[in-house]
Amino acid sequence: MDKKQRKPLTRRLIQVYTALLYNAYLKGFAEGQIYTGPLKSVCVPGLNCYSCPGAISACPLGSLQNAVSASADRPAFYVAGLIIMFGMFLGRVVCGFLCPFGLIQELLHKIPSPKIKKNNITRKLSWCKYVILAVFVIAIPAFYAVRRLPLPAFCKFICPAGTLEGAVMLLIHPANSDLREMTGGLFWWKFTVMILILTACVFVFRAFCRFLCPLGALYSLFAKIALLGVRVDLPKCTDCGACVKYCPVDIRKVGDRECVQCGNCIDVCPEKAISFKAGKLVLRGPDINPAGGEEHT
Numbered sequence: 001m002d003k004k005q006r007k008p009l010t011r012r013l014i015q016v017y018t019a020l021l022y023n024a025y026l027k028g029f030a031e032g033q034i035y036t037g038p039l040k041s042v043c044v045p046g047l048n049c050y051s052c053p054g055a056i057s058a059c060p061l062g063s064l065q066n067a068v069s070a071s072a073d074r075p076a077f078y079v080a081g082l083i084i085m086f087g088m089f090l091g092r093v094v095c096g097f098l099c100p101f102g103l104i105q106e107l108l109h110k111i112p113s114p115k116i117k118k119n120n121i122t123r124k125l126s127w128c129k130y131v132i133l134a135v136f137v138i139a140i141p142a143f144y145a146v147r148r149l150p151l152p153a154f155c156k157f158i159c160p161a162g163t164l165e166g167a168v169m170l171l172i173h174p175a176n177s178d179l180r181e182m183t184g185g186l187f188w189w190k191f192t193v194m195i196l197i198l199t200a201c202v203f204v205f206r207a208f209c210r211f212l213c214p215l216g217a218l219y220s221l222f223a224k225i226a227l228l229g230v231r232v233d234l235p236k237c238t239d240c241g242a243c244v245k246y247c248p249v250d251i252r253k254v255g256d257r258e259c260v261q262c263g264n265c266i267d268v269c270p271e272k273a274i275s276f277k278a279g280k281l282v283l284r285g286p287d288i289n290p291a292g293g294e295e296h297t
């Protein structure tokens, strides 16, 4: 399909509106301060740093690490329940539609450059995010929780969204000269990690989501049972493989744990077997026009 003939990108608009909604505390950007009101005790479904000056609520991943860090005194039922609820209703639709850092990665991938397509190595790397989930989000915070030392290890040592949306946004504000004086080795470590990840995203589609994001790893556990998602009508499917070939991430089949539920493959299927569903209700079916989805460039 000619690029000019493509319909307006509804998904892109939802991503942009979501990022704006998550970060609607404009006063925070103006004053270089973070919002600390009552909404901050609630999590949004996507990765969005608590310390972003505009953030109106908490990040589920940061909240989970803090809850695990405090689990010696109180069980992490609230955050775990919230993430399970997001997973059961939305699954990785959160990744495709409701994650500001997913949007940033997709925009970076539009920068003209050679692109590295999925291959056997990227498929193997896609397992790394489960290791990061187990080690940095669960094991290290739990280990230190026993010693009453809170250590949200993923936020502290890795999270590029936290560095970009939180640390950098606060540090560049003129009112925060005292914060700039306090930056040390840990900040520069995280800044380097962020630059490496953002650079990788220029060449590799959603490199952070696919290889590193523990929140995507968590939501992927709900791929088979989530209410919302991209589904294949099996009686119509001829197993031609066009969808898997077209998809830029490391899927084995549409809607599996690696699928970020973008829906871009819907218009690629020659049998019109793919649709976006909520339970049995079809929310978006294939175009009547000839096949051709959004390009991943």
Ligand code: SF4
Pocket (backbone or CB within 6 Å): 230, 243, 246, 247, 248, 249, 251, 253, 254, 255, 258, 259, 260, 261, 262, 263, 264, 265, 266
């Ligand atoms: S399988 Fe389809 S919906 Fe899933 S990530 Fe690939 S293109 Fe997007």
Ligand code: SF4
Pocket (backbone or CB within 6 Å): 232, 236, 237, 238, 239, 240, 241, 242, 243, 244, 268, 269, 270, 271, 272, 273, 274
């Ligand atoms: S493109 Fe359509 S027919 Fe071909 S394998 Fe995918 S779902 Fe089945």
